[in-house]
Amino acid sequence: MAKVSKKKVSRKSVRKSSTVTEKIAEVKPDVVYDDGDDEFLSKEDGNISSEEEEEEEDGKDGKDERKRQKLLEAISALGGKRQKKLGERSEAAVLMSEFTVNAEGEGDKIDLSDLIGSMEKTSAVPAKTKKQLKNLQHTNKTIECPLSKQESERIQRDVAFRKASTEVTRWKDIIKQNQRAEQLVFPLDKEPTGPRPMERMVTGWKAQTPLEQEIFALLSANKQPINDPILTPAEEASMRAMSLEEAKIRRAELQKARALQSYYEAKTRRERKIKSKKYHKVQNKAKRKEFLKKFEEMVKTDPAAALEELSKIELARMQERMSLKHQNSGKWAKSKVIMAKYDEGARKAMQQQLEVNKELTQKLVTSLNKEEEEEEAVDEEVLPDFVNDAEQRLDSSNPWMRGKLSEDPAEKELSENMDLITEGPGAVGNPAEEEEDEEEVVETEEETLLREFDSRRKWRQAHEEMEEKEPQVPEQEEEEGPQVPEQEEEEGPQVPEQEEEEGPQAPEQEEEEEPQVPEQEEEEEPQVPEQEEEEEPQVPEQEEEELSAIGEGIADSSGEAEMPEGAADSCHTNPSAQLEEGLLRIRTLEDMELLSQQEPAPDEAPAEPPATDKPPSVTPQADKTRKRKRGIELKEVLTKETKVIKVPLAPTIEDTEDTEDKLDQRGLIKEAFAGDDVVSDFLKDKRKQEDAAKPQVVDLTLPGWGEWGGTNLKPSRNKRRRFRIKTAPPPPRRDQCLPSIIVSEKRNSSISLHQVNSLPFPFQNHAQFESTIRAPLGRTWNTEQTVRKISKPKVVTQLGAIIEPMSREELMKDKKQVSTGSTSHVDSWKRKR
Amino acid sequence: MAATSEAVVNPAHVEKTKKAPARYWDEPQEGKDENKVGKDGEQTEETLPQKHVEKAKKRKNDEDRGDAKKFISGKPDPFPGPAHISKDRMQKFKRRDKTKKIPRQHYKLKDMMARSDEVSEMAQKQAARIDLLLPEDAGFLEGDEDEDTCTISQEDISDAVDITSASKYFDLKLSQFGPYRLDYSRTGRHLLLGGRRGHIACIDWQTKQLMCEINVMESINDVKWLHSEAMYAVAQKKWLYIYDSNGIELHCIRKFNDVLRMQFLPYHFLLATVSATSFLQYLDVSVGKEVAAINTKTGRLDVMCQNPQNAIVHLGHSNGTVTLWSPNQKEALVKMLCHQGAVRSVAVDKTGTYMVTSGMDKKLKVYDIRAFKPLKSYFLPAGASCLSLSQRGLLSAATGDIVQVYRDVWSTPVTKPYMAHRVQRTVWGMQFCPFEDVLGVGHGEGFTSMLIPGAGEPNFDGLDSNPYRSVKQRQEWEVKALLEKIHPELITLDPTELGQVDQATFQQKHQDRVQALGFDPLAKEKFIPRYKKKGRSSAGSIERRKRQVANEDLRETVQQSSEDKMKIEKERKEREKKEVLLSSKKSALDRFKK
Known part of the structure; x- marks a missing residue:
């Protein structure tokens, strides 16, 4: 408060000195007060005006004024807080006016008209500025206050960023291209290495002898091609002609064209939006007139086009006739009908409508109408088909609406029906059918697709039927054993059935075999006992069974050199299946007999070479009924038909050395018992390995937990089941289908050290990665050229050459290349390889 | 000029029934030709077509720039584009x-x-x-009409061929020191003979120049060249010895005892030996270290061969099995039951595709060693004691004192040998000479070098094994070979395994990662239905949407599987058709078929 009071004092003193009051009132409304203090003051007493005004007045006597200013400053300095001088707000001229002469009306607001006044007189001012200034005079808008520094800076930054980013993005393409390039050669502007085209080499050649020089001077003076296929300099210049400027010009042209087009579009759009009916009426009329005029002309000059035009008109007429337009059946017309009783205008409007209709549906009578009549006559004849046809065309996408669905013989009936349907209307005129055919030709693609689809569907159906049948087949076979010399064996789920069936099957097999015996040329002694052996009762012990199965196979093999038929039959019993099903047999004395019989067999064999020379493939008979074999069968492996080889020279010396005598004896013994322990041992070994690889069932049951425990008490089955942990079965063994093979499943850890065990970055799966490193890189496997291509360094720099940053010209050059020569360049590059 | 050249272009291509489309510049060209014939044609006519020609030329130039096919001479390329490769x-x-x-x-x-x-x-x-x-062709032997090639004797052949070839048929009578084993060096120039009773001889067999000859005064089981002809290994009665080409004993390796057979793996510098004590041992000859010693637990081992493709060692056993071994695994990689009697000999062909075995059951079997499938089985009246495969796939089998050579035992069933020859006594060792049509046979009476046309590879790789290399070249090759030595860890059944990603470790790593992260980064994202407003996110609709997605996934898998099935089915049908075609010959039993 103290401050305010001080101010009051000062003001009072000022008033004393100042005398003029009228002017204050004048100026008062113009000045805007910012300070709350001032306002506060002015409220207190209305007559007191702000100090500024007073200052303005007091400017006349400068001395006083200055003193007063000083005083004021001193006072304000006393306050300490308020540093800002109020005087600063005033017009600059006032403050500056200390030593200058005061002009009249100096304190007044300057009007623009005052300044412009002289403009009329001076001729130097251009008309444009004059106009601008005049406009300025008329405008009453206040000028927007300038933006704050921060804002303007932000805008500037924005603009600058945009500019810079466009500048930078121009480099984006080339940078990307370089990043992805297979090889970069620095410095970049170097000519590409490799063989240069002949033309360029020739141009590099210089004329040396005076004669040559003279000739070349002549040629070049006349701008003639120096080398035969090379372009003339003029041509070359034209080749190079598409410079930046030209491109710019061209672009500008295009832009202009586009702009014009858009103007036109806008114009037409605007016109279309005009609702005035009268306007449209007038316009339409004008158009029609013009059209008629044109048409008349056209009849004279270009009758063909005129005819076309005519047909168009005809079509329009047809459309008009077909539609209900202008027939006074619309909503508007109905309302008019109601009004027509009272309103003359409505009646008239309706009349007009009808007239329009008449006019539109009227036939055009021109000089060409004769031809037209003829055409019409033809049209009338064809019309029904034509209509039909059009409909079909509409439905071309709908396969059901088309004549033929597919040409599959099985579906002929259907298609025939469809044909009948289509022929109904089509019978009227042949041309229509022809047309249809054409259409079909066009639509072959769709049809073929459909047909394919259909055939596939059918195939699937057939397949399903087959599958339904297939399970029936074995049953039938089992019933009619003697007819089908084959035992079908199903694996897996049907095991129990199979076991039951095994009993009756054995005699059946015998039955099959017996009629065949006389037909085979060779003796079959080993075969018969084997069959008998099969009849033996079955005892559940797997090892034994396997042995017998194998023994059987061996027995077969002994005779097999002579009789492939038997081999073929025995092949069908899948041993691996047998192993799993647990086909149970016992080895008996007869079996042993068999073994003993088997021995002489090989000895006899060389003496009696095979009479039949059949290929190893199975007889077609067996082939038909047999199911697919899975993998290789042990029996087949061991009893594969052997070819006896005739040797022209008989060995005179046994291959026995005295040192090896003992060994050979052992070998002889081995040979004697061949096929016995060898096979069984091997099978045992294999089974052992398989078992070892199988995951063990972990039993975690603890007796006595949750129930009674004791010496004779076993944990309940329920509990045992709950605590037995079964691990997932391992993946199938590699030798699953190879009975005579054991493949070790142990992991080779030594190579895993050298293998890649994580996929490198861009690869998504193993196959991709493996395929990329599949091909060898070295010189041993590749040609020199390939090796060089494979081991190309990513960046090549020339020794001693300065690598400068890319210049803008390069960018431009690159763009030009891309736009003009990229395709041809790529082509030629491709062809080179 | 240009126009005429263009006229030539069209006929140069493959003949077309259609005529070339008429061009406006074709006419002047004809006119010009006429003018050429009648030189004194009117000037006016001459000038008129000239313009046309120029235009045509310009056009041609444009084409030139387009495809750059034509040359300066103006002649078209009669064989455009790169040469065809079959x-x-x-x-x-x-x-x-x-x-x-x-x-x-x-x-x-x-x-x-x-x-x-x-x-x-x-x-x-x-x-x-x-x-x-590769310009050289393999040789062949062709008999006259109704003359078997196997009846042609070696003398006939040596009479018929040129002198150098004839000199390759010879006999060495070495009856004193018992049956001989032999080994040719990898280039095929040098021959190493080892007699049972201690006689060793190195010969440059083509020049018949003796390099060294010693008697070790001990029984010899096997001899083998090492990587070059400078050194060889001899399996003697007790230990394994290494000599150089002058017969100087370099090493006596006490770790290798009772060795019966040896194989040298040239790219790994490994000497693999098998012993009577059923040990398979590998010796790295470049550093002299034993790489692996594996107890095969299968008794006396005296049948051995190597697969040249993957350096796997095949051993034959007395129980009719053939086992495959690598130095990295203590147990057999594969065990195959091949014969009912003991296995007497095994051989694997150069490409590593076929294995031929012979056993006590007097059979000769051919296997596809990649799939372990039996291909062919033959019965030899006396059984084969020794087998050897040549570079071009000829098989030699020794039965007693007879050497038989077969051609194509794996593809077509063979009934008689390609060639046969009788030597003086029982055959003991046999090997085809690389890059020569020669089969070396060691027997009781010494050594026989036979001529087998078509046995050797006619084109040698000069950087790998050059029969004509000089000492300097050999030294350089040695250095290179040592630098390119393959580590024994890389011996696997499938040589491409190295290029595969180690799945087990990969999975292990992935699991660890999942554990560390708490989620599976590679797992497919679970579908979470988006929340929808206006009551469309009721429990029912959410469930429905979930099921929709699940069904879609299922559909995809089902489609995939059904497609696979169809493919398999199709293949099967095709195969069946083929089989039917193959076996379309009617048999007598067909009449009972119904």
């Missing part, structure tokens, strides 16, 4: 299939795949092209 030749050099394109690949991956595809294709093409540079 399909089977391309197939021969195929290393891998083209990769399938997956949508939404990373651009880097796309680039990489495209580049590698391109490179491999280029490599394949160029290799196929350069295959042309």
Whole structure:
């Protein structure tokens, strides 16, 4: 408060000195007060005006004024807080006016008209500025206050960023291209290495002898091609002609064209939006007139086009006739009908409508109408088909609406029906059918697709039927054993059935075999006992069974050199299946007999070479009924038909050395018992390995937990089941289908050290990665050229050459290349390889 | 000029029934030709077509720039484009299939795949092209009409062939020191003979120059050249010895006792030995270290061979099995039951595709060793004691004192040998000489070198094994070979395994990662239905949406599987058709078929 009071004092003193009051009132409304203090003051007493005004007045006597200013400053300095001088707000001229002469009306607001006044007189001012200034005079808008520094800076930054980013993005393409390039050669502007085209080499050649020089001077003076296929300099210049400027010009042209087009579009759009009916009426009329005029002309000059035009008109007429337009059946017309009783205008409007209709549906009578009549006559004849046809065309996408669905013989009936349907209307005129055919030709693609689809569907159906049948087949076979010399064996789920069936099957097999015996040329002694052996009762012990199965196979093999038929039959019993099903047999004395019989067999064999020379493939008979074999069968492996080889020279010396005598004896013994322990041992070994690889069932049951425990008490089955942990079965063994093979499943850890065990970055799966490193890189496997291509360094720099940053010209050059020569360049590059 | 040249262009291409389309510049060209014939034609006519010609020329130039096919001379290329390469030749050099394109690949991956595809294709093409540079053809033996080639005697052949070849048929009578084993060096120039009773001889057999001859005064089980002809290993009665080409004993290796047979793996510098104590041992001859000693637990081992493709050692056993071994595993990689009697000999062909075995059951069997499938089985009246396969796939089998050579035992069933020859006494060792049509046979009476036309590979790789190399070249090769030595850890059944990602470790790592992260980064995202307003996110509709997605996934898998099935079915049908065609010959039993 103290401050305010001080101010009051000062003001009072000022008033004393100042005398003029009228002017204050004048100026008062113009000045805007910012300070709350001032306002506060002015409220207190209305007559007191702000100090500024007073200052303005007091400017006349400068001395006083200055003193007063000083005083004021001193006072304000006393306050300490308020540093800002109020005087600063005033017009600059006032403050500056200390030593200058005061002009009249100096304190007044300057009007623009005052300044412009002289403009009329001076001729130097251009008309444009004059106009601008005049406009300025008329405008009453206040000028927007300038933006704050921060804002303007932000805008500037924005603009600058945009500019810079466009500048930078121009480099984006080339940078990307370089990043992805297979090889970069620095410095970049170097000519590409490799063989240069002949033309360029020739141009590099210089004329040396005076004669040559003279000739070349002549040629070049006349701008003639120096080398035969090379372009003339003029041509070359034209080749190079598409410079930046030209491109710019061209672009500008295009832009202009586009702009014009858009103007036109806008114009037409605007016109279309005009609702005035009268306007449209007038316009339409004008158009029609013009059209008629044109048409008349056209009849004279270009009758063909005129005819076309005519047909168009005809079509329009047809459309008009077909539609209900202008027939006074619309909503508007109905309302008019109601009004027509009272309103003359409505009646008239309706009349007009009808007239329009008449006019539109009227036939055009021109000089060409004769031809037209003829055409019409033809049209009338064809019309029904034509209509039909059009409909079909509409439905071309709908396969059901088309004549033929597919040409599959099985579906002929259907298609025939469809044909009948289509022929109904089509019978009227042949041309229509022809047309249809054409259409079909066009639509072959769709049809073929459909047909394919259909055939596939059918195939699937057939397949399903087959599958339904297939399970029936074995049953039938089992019933009619003697007819089908084959035992079908199903694996897996049907095991129990199979076991039951095994009993009756054995005699059946015998039955099959017996009629065949006389037909085979060779003796079959080993075969018969084997069959008998099969009849033996079955005892559940797997090892034994396997042995017998194998023994059987061996027995077969002994005779097999002579009789492939038997081999073929025995092949069908899948041993691996047998192993799993647990086909149970016992080895008996007869079996042993068999073994003993088997021995002489090989000895006899060389003496009696095979009479039949059949290929190893199975007889077609067996082939038909047999199911697919899975993998290789042990029996087949061991009893594969052997070819006896005739040797022209008989060995005179046994291959026995005295040192090896003992060994050979052992070998002889081995040979004697061949096929016995060898096979069984091997099978045992294999089974052992398989078992070892199988995951063990972990039993975690603890007796006595949750129930009674004791010496004779076993944990309940329920509990045992709950605590037995079964691990997932391992993946199938590699030798699953190879009975005579054991493949070790142990992991080779030594190579895993050298293998890649994580996929490198861009690869998504193993196959991709493996395929990329599949091909060898070295010189041993590749040609020199390939090796060089494979081991190309990513960046090549020339020794001693300065690598400068890319210049803008390069960018431009690159763009030009891309736009003009990229395709041809790529082509030629491709062809080179 | 230009116009005429253009006229030539058209007939140069493959003949077309259609005439070339008429061009406006064709006419003047004809006119010009006429003018040429009648030189004194009117000037006006001459000038008029000239303009046309110029135009045509310009056009031609444009074309030139377009395809750059024509030359300065103006003549067209009669054989445009790169030379054609036959399909089977391309197939021969195929290393891998083209990769399938997956949508939404990373651009880097796309680039990489495209580049590698391109490179491999280029490599394949160029290799196929350069295959042309293998100029030599293999020899063959052709009998007269109704004359078996196996009845042609060695004398006949040596009479018929040129002098140098004839000199390759010879006998060495060495009756004193018992049956001989032999080994040819990898280049085929040098021969190493080891007699049972201690006699060792190194011979440059083509010049018949004796390099050294010693008697070790001990029984010898086997002899083998090491990587070059400078050193060889001899399996003597007790230990394994290494001598140099002058007969100086370099090493006596006490770790290798009772060795019966040896094989040298040239690219690994490994000497594999099998002993009577059923040990299979590997010796790295470049550093002199024992790499592995495996107790095979199968008794006395005296049948051995190597697979030249993957350096796996095949052993034959007395229980009719053949086992495959690598130094990295203590148990057999594969165990095959091949014979009912003991296995007497095993041989594997150069490409590592076929294995031939012979056993006590007097059978000779051919296996596809890649799939372990039996291909052919033959019965030899006396059984084969020794087998050897030549570079071009000829098989020699010794039965007693007879040496038989068979051709193509794996593809076509053979009934009689290609060639046969009787030597003085029982055959003990046998080997085809590399790059020569020669079979060396060691027997009780010494050594016989036989001529077998078509046995050796006619084109040798000069960088790998050059029969004509000088000492300097040999030294250089040795250094290179040592630098390129393959580590014994890399011996696997499938040599391409090295190029595969180690799945087990990969999975292990992935599991660890999942554990560390708490979620599976590679797992497919679970579908979470979006929340929808206006009551459309009721429990029922959410469930329905979930099921929709699940069904879609299921549909995809089902479609995939059904497609696979169809494919398999189709293949099967085709195969059946083929089989039916093959076995369409009617048999007598067909009449009972119903």
